Amino acid sequence: MTKPKSWTLKSIAQELGVSNATVSNAFNRPDQLSKARREEILAACKKLGYFGPNKAAQSLRRGTFNIVALVLPDSVEYMISDPVASSFMRGVSAVLEKNGINLLLFSGNSDNLNSVVDFVDGFICYGRPRNKQLVEQLKQVAKHVVTVDFNIGRDASVNVNNQQASFDIAKHALHKNDDRVAILGLRLLDNDVLCRVYEHHEFEAGQSIAHQRLRGYHQAISDAGITLGDDRTWNIPESSERFASIAAKEALNSTPRPNVLLCMSDLIALAAMREALKMGLSVPEDVRIVGFDGIDEGQRFVPKLTTVHQNSEEKGRIAATLFLSKEQQTAEIDYQLQLGQSS
Amino acid sequence: MTKPKSWTLKSIAQELGVSNATVSNAFNRPDQLSKARREEILAACKKLGYFGPNKAAQSLRRGTFNIVALVLPDSVEYMISDPVASSFMRGVSAVLEKNGINLLLFSGNSDNLNSVVDFVDGFICYGRPRNKQLVEQLKQVAKHVVTVDFNIGRDASVNVNNQQASFDIAKHALHKNDDRVAILGLRLLDNDVLCRVYEHHEFEAGQSIAHQRLRGYHQAISDAGITLGDDRTWNIPESSERFASIAAKEALNSTPRPNVLLCMSDLIALAAMREALKMGLSVPEDVRIVGFDGIDEGQRFVPKLTTVHQNSEEKGRIAATLFLSKEQQTAEIDYQLQLGQSS
DNA sequence: ACAATTAAGTAAATCGATTAAGAAGCTACA
DNA sequence: TGTAGCTTCTTAATCGATTTACTTAATTGT
Numbered sequence: 109m110t111k112p113k114s115w116t117l118k119s120i121a122q123e124l125g126v127s128n129a130t131v132s133n134a135f136n137r138p139d140q141l142s143k144a145r146r147e148e149i150l151a152a153c154k155k156l157g158y159f160g161p162n163k164a165a166q167s168l169r170r171g172t173f174n175i176v177a178l179v180l181p182d183s184v185e186y187m188i189s190d191p192v193a194s195s196f197m198r199g200v201s202a203v204l205e206k207n208g209i210n211l212l213l214f215s216g217n218s219d220n221l222n223s224v225v226d227f228v229d230g231f232i233c234y235g236r237p238r239n240k241q242l243v244e245q246l247k248q249v250a251k252h253v254v255t256v257d258f259n260i261g262r263d264a265s266v267n268v269n270n271q272q273a274s275f276d277i278a279k280h281a282l283h284k285n286d287d288r289v290a291i292l293g294l295r296l297l298d299n300d301v302l303c304r305v306y307e308h309h310e311f312e313a314g315q316s317i318a319h320q321r322l323r324g325y326h327q328a329i330s331d332a333g334i335t336l337g338d339d340r341t342w343n344i345p346e347s348s349e350r351f352a353s354i355a356a357k358e359a360l361n362s363t364p365r366p367n368v369l370l371c372m373s374d375l376i377a378l379a380a381m382r383e384a385l386k387m388g389l390s391v392p393e394d395v396r397i398v399g400f401d402g403i404d405e406g407q408r409f410v411p412k413l414t415t416v417h418q419n420s421e422e423k424g425r426i427a428a429t430l431f432l433s434k435e436q437q438t439a440e441i442d443y444q445l446q447l448g449q450s451s
Numbered sequence: 452m453t454k455p456k457s458w459t460l461k462s463i464a465q466e467l468g469v470s471n472a473t474v475s476n477a478f479n480r481p482d483q484l485s486k487a488r489r490e491e492i493l494a495a496c497k498k499l500g501y502f503g504p505n506k507a508a509q510s511l512r513r514g515t516f517n518i519v520a521l522v523l524p525d526s527v528e529y530m531i532s533d534p535v536a537s538s539f540m541r542g543v544s545a546v547l548e549k550n551g552i553n554l555l556l557f558s559g560n561s562d563n564l565n566s567v568v569d570f571v572d573g574f575i576c577y578g579r580p581r582n583k584q585l586v587e588q589l590k591q592v593a594k595h596v597v598t599v600d601f602n603i604g605r606d607a608s609v610n611v612n613n614q615q616a617s618f619d620i621a622k623h624a625l626h627k628n629d630d631r632v633a634i635l636g637l638r639l640l641d642n643d644v645l646c647r648v649y650e651h652h653e654f655e656a657g658q659s660i661a662h663q664r665l666r667g668y669h670q671a672i673s674d675a676g677i678t679l680g681d682d683r684t685w686n687i688p689e690s691s692e693r694f695a696s697i698a699a700k701e702a703l704n705s706t707p708r709p710n711v712l713l714c715m716s717d718l719i720a721l722a723a724m725r726e727a728l729k730m731g732l733s734v735p736e737d738v739r740i741v742g743f744d745g746i747d748e749g750q751r752f753v754p755k756l757t758t759v760h761q762n763s764e765e766k767g768r769i770a771a772t773l774f775l776s777k778e779q780q781t782a783e784i785d786y787q788l789q790l791g792q793s794s
Numbered sequence: 795a796c797a798a799t800t801a802a803g804t805a806a807a808t809c810g811a812t813t814a815a816g817a818a819g820c821t822a823c824a
Numbered sequence: 825t826g827t828a829g830c831t832t833c834t835t836a837a838t839c840g841a842t843t844t845a846c847t848t849a850a851t852t853g854t
Contacts (some may be wrong), residue, residue, distance in 0.1 A: 111691045114593060116810055127834045132812060141832065164511050165810035169839050173507075174566065175555070184544035184554060201527035201556065211556045212518070215548055223517065224553055226506035226840095227570070250457060287713055333674060349747075382751075396605035404692075405748065408725075459840055475842060484802065508840035512809050569810095709806045 113157035117142065124152055135160055167227075174209050176431060177228045179242065181216045181235035182346070183236065185230065188213075190347060191375070191403040192420050196234055196256070199424020221245040232410060232427050236316055254431045256423060257317055259438075264430045266423055266439045270317050273416045273443045274324025274400070281368050281398045281451045285333035289340060290359040290366035291325055292352070292376050293318055296343040302351050304358070305341045318372060321400065325370050340366070344376060352379035360384060367395050370451075374399035374406040374415055381450060383408065396451040402444075412448030438446075458501035478503055485789055505664050510570075517552050518570045520772060522585065524559045524578035525689070531556075532658065533690060534718070534746040535763050539577055539599070542767020550775060564588040575599065575770050579659060596783065597774045599766060600660055602781075607773045609766055609782045613660050616759045616786045617667025617743070618712075624711050624741045624794045628676035632683060633702040633709035634668055636661055636694070639686040645694050647701070648684045661715060668713050683709070687719060695722035703727060703738065710738050711794075717742035717749040717758055724752065724793060739794040745787075755791030 114325045115123075126149065133140040134149040153160070167173045178200060180187040187193045201211050204410055214224055216237030230252030237243060242410060246253055246260060249326075253262040257270075282289070296318045311319050322341075329336050339362075342355040350372075356379055359366060369384075371377035377399030384395050391411055399406060402417025418441070426439055458466075464474045469492065476483040477492040477743030478541075496503075510516045512679075521543060523530040530536045544554050557567055565588075573595030580586060589596055589603060596605040600613075625632070639648060639661045654662055672679050685698040695714075699722055702709060712727075714720035720742030727738050734740055734754055740747060745760025761784070769782055 117812095120809070128811085129813075129835080130833060133833090136812080144834080159565055162810050163566065164507065164516075165569075165839090166812080167570075168507050168511050168810080168841090169812045171839080173570075175570070184548060185541045186545065188531070188537045188540050189534075191532075194537060197531050200526045201531065201558075205527060205558055205560075208566065210570075213544065213554045213556065215544075218549075222502055223506065223551065226508075227510075227516075227518070227553075335808090461840070469843085472805080472843075473803060476803085479842080488802080504842085505840050508809090509841080510809095511811085512842045514809080695841095758852075 110227075111232040115153075115156060117161055119236055120153060120156065120158045124149060127201060132161065137385075148354050160378055163172060168178040170416050173227055173229050174312060175212050175228045176209055176428075177212045177231050178213045179214045179231050179233040179237055179246070182238050183413065184213045184216045185215075186346065187216075187436075191405070192347075192401045194374070195232065196424040196427075199421035199426075200232060200428045201424075202421075203305040203425050203428035203432070204392075209432075212288060216242060217240065220250060225249060225251065230254075230431060232431050233258075234427075252431065252434055256427050258297060258315065263436050264438065266425070266430065266441060268418050268441055268443055270320035271324040273418070275328045276324075276330035276445055277398050277400065277414070277416045278329045278370055279331065280326045280445060280447070281370065281396050282328060282332040282334065283396075287332070287368050288333055288335060288364045288366045289329055289336060289368045289370065290362070291322070291336075291341045292349055292355055292359060292369060292371045292380060293322060293343050294372035294376060296322065296341070297345075301343065302345055303343050303383045304339060305343050306338055321372055344372075347373045347375045349375065349379050352376040353383055355388075356380035357392035360389070363396075367399045369395060371397060371399045374401040374403045374413060377410060377415065377450070378406060381411075381413070392449065392451050398451050402446050405451075407446070407448070411450045414442050414448040414451040415446050417446040418443045452535055458496075458499060460504055463499065463501045464495060465490060466499065466675075467620070472513045475504065478750055482522075497630065501650045502758045514705065516570055516572050517548060518555050518571045519552055519771075520557045520574050522559060522576040522589070524575050525581050526558045527556045528690065530559075535690075535716070535744045536577065538746075538753050538763035539755045539767040539770075542699050542764035543575060543771045544767075545764075546771035546775070552775075559585060559679065559681050561585065564592060566694075568592055568594065573597075573774060575774055576601075577770075577794070595774065595777055597770050599770050601658065606720045606777075606779050607781065609773065609784060611761050611766070611786055613663035614667040614670075616761070617664040618671045619667075620741050620757070620759045621668045621713055621787055622674065622790060623670035623790070624713065624739050625671060625675040625677065626739075630675070630677055630711050631707045631709045632672055632677060632679060632711045632713065633705070634684045635666070635698055635702060635712060635714045635723060636665060636684055636686050637690055637715035637719060638688060639665065639684070640688075641687040644686065645688055645698060646686050647682060648774045649681055659786050664715055687715075690716045690718045695719040696726055699723035699726040700730075703730060703732070708738075712738060712740045714740065714742045717744040717756060720756055720793070721749060721752060724754075724756070735792065735794050741794050745789050750791070752793075754793045756789075757791040757794040758789050759786050760789040 119130050120252050121128045134146045194347035204211055219239050219241050233255045236258040255265040259265050311322055342349045344355050369380050379399050384391055387397050399413050399415035402415050460474050464471045477489045547554055562582050562584050576598045579601040598608040602608050654665055687694045687698050712723050720740050723740050727734055732738050742756050742758035745758050749756035
């Protein structure tokens with residue numbers, strides 16, 4: 109027998125004594141051949157072990173892939189353990205899976221969209237990718253792009269009003285005009301450094317999430333009649349326990365000792381709470397701490413964390429749905445203050 | 452001008468007045484043409500905005516894709532928020548990213564590998580996929596397959612000795628021969644039901660992780676001279692707070708009230724601890740609780756969780772490395788007992 | 795100066811499919 | 825009977841590349 113182990117459209121057509129096109133049509137366009145013929149062919153294919161047209165070839169020809177790339181702000185490795193990001197991914201994958209579309213994870217550290225652009229139907233980009241070259245490429249790429257939590261003027265985007273939300277939560281945390289505020293910021297700076305920031309003019313105009321949130325804080329602070337010292341802001345390069353603890357400890361030991369800590373993520377806020385408790389401070393009596401995100405662990409912590417809850421999963425669902433609809437539009441999604449005992 | 456907006460190898464070759472092959476060689480086989488010619492061509496391409504050969508076409512021709520599918524045991528949506536699974540993914544993606552290989556997430560619920568098999572270089576399969584058809588397909592697929600935490604006799608696999616580990620942790624938890632033991636099992640049954648299991652003969656021979664662990668528990672229990680009642684085992688269909696709490700509550704209210712809870716995951720153990728504390732029981736005085744996995748939250752909990760720590764990230768790295776090496780081999784990886792105050 | 799070797803580049807087959815255009819056979823209707 | 829209209833199926837071009845085998849031209853050795 110000269111049966112090849114792995115069939116192709118061509119070889120199977122030959123075997124069955126029909127043309128290429130007929131087999132293809134049997135799989136893709138039932139109206140192009142008689143019902144009898146079609147069933148005969150499909151049955152024969154099944155029997156011989158040909159499971160349908162090769163998807164890679166199909167995709168090359170058709171130009172569609174059934175794959176969407178999820179571009180993460182940072183390395184996949186790092187992002188996958190971030191509760192907020194993974195919640196977002198959950199929403200995205202739920203919608204895609206339901207539509208039979210596969211998800212390709214793409215690192216925001218890569219310097220070239222090129223390695224995947226020819227394989228995907230488009231991009232869902234969650235937060236501004238760390239590598240700026242990627243941003244430029246995303247602006248120009250000839251496929252559908254949905255951005256989330258940032259904007260590059262592409263097809264569609266999903267956003268939360270970070271400034272307003274930060275304003276709200278800060279306003280809630282601030283009681284009197286002699287409150288001593290410190291800010292534990294997440295990725296305020298481009299580089300990876302953990303540091304105390306003294307002055308940085310980009311903050312006033314920056315479009316990153318961190319800058320938006322910072323403006324919300326600043327507005328609430330000044331509304332409360334407080335003057336924020338120029339040494340009251342820390343930059344934490346990634347939302348990890350380790351970095352957050354160091355920054356929190358430093359902030360809590362700084363003079364004047366802050367009695368309000370505005371944290372740009374729940375992970376940071378939780379680390380700060382642990383440090384505060386370890387130092388014998390009580391929360392919220394000695395120091396009020398608020399977070400951002402609304403992760404589960406914050407709600408289980410004692411005292412329960414006061415934070416801004418944004419439904420990241422919903423955000424993911426919306427982003428994916430928007431992607432699938434191929435519509436051009438901008439969605440703004442809701443957030444809620446989640447009041448705990450930490451402030 | 453008749454410049455097409457998006458170049459192809461062919462059109463760019465025409466534009467430059469050279470052959471197809473020469474342009475291809477300029478990108479892929481520098482030794483096949485003069486240095487001068489090559490640089491001239493590459494420069495021209497850059498200038499015209501041709502970023503290199505289309506990857507999809509390249510892949511079709513070459514049969515390699517630079518994509519590996521990570522087959523998860525359950526839906527992507529669900530798996531991405533599981534701390535152990537995401538830790539594993541972290542390890543995998545770290546290695547793949549370093550090697551310029553992209554990661555495609557594939558749901559263990561899908562009933563057809565077909566939708567991706569033609570797009571990937573192979574599969575890393577983390578745990579037995581929920582859908583059994585997938586398992587059959589994985590056995591037969593003509594691409595490289597590495598399985599983790601289960602075995603189908605394919606190219607390579609990575610395993611932990613679950614039975615031994617469970618034996619060890621159970622032995623540690625059991626003190627006297629009048630200990631009253633209950634088991635909170637994870638996915639002991641195929642179906643999605645939360646229930647108390649009375650008898651199930653498959654347990655004795657099953658190869659799933661849950662069955663391996665169960666055998667370890669049983670062995671330690673009988674070694675300790677304890678007879679396990681046939682109504683002391685619960686099946687929890689997924690490692691979630693909700694299900695775990697219900698099962699834990701039921702177990703703790705059952706007669707005789709257990710003073711040892713063997714939990715097949717940390718998430719379950721943590722939920723059980725919360726329920727126990729809520730009921731006014733003290734841990735470990737009234738009830739000793741042990742988990743499995745070694746997630747971060749367990750180490751932060753008060754009392755600190757006693758558990759089996761397996762380095763999932765390392766497991767991921769090993770799986771990915773094994774995949775890349777294309778070797779045929781089986782790796783067994785280590786585990787450690789992590790002793791806390793919960794037992 | 796002539797054959798042998800090497801270098802540089804090209805033509806054409808191929809990867810595995812889709813699909814527009816057309817051929818062959820059949821029915822129907824005047 | 826001739827032609828119009830359907831069905832059903834096939835031929836051949838195409839998607840965007842890679843690669844083997846071949847042609848030419850230049851270099852080398854003697």
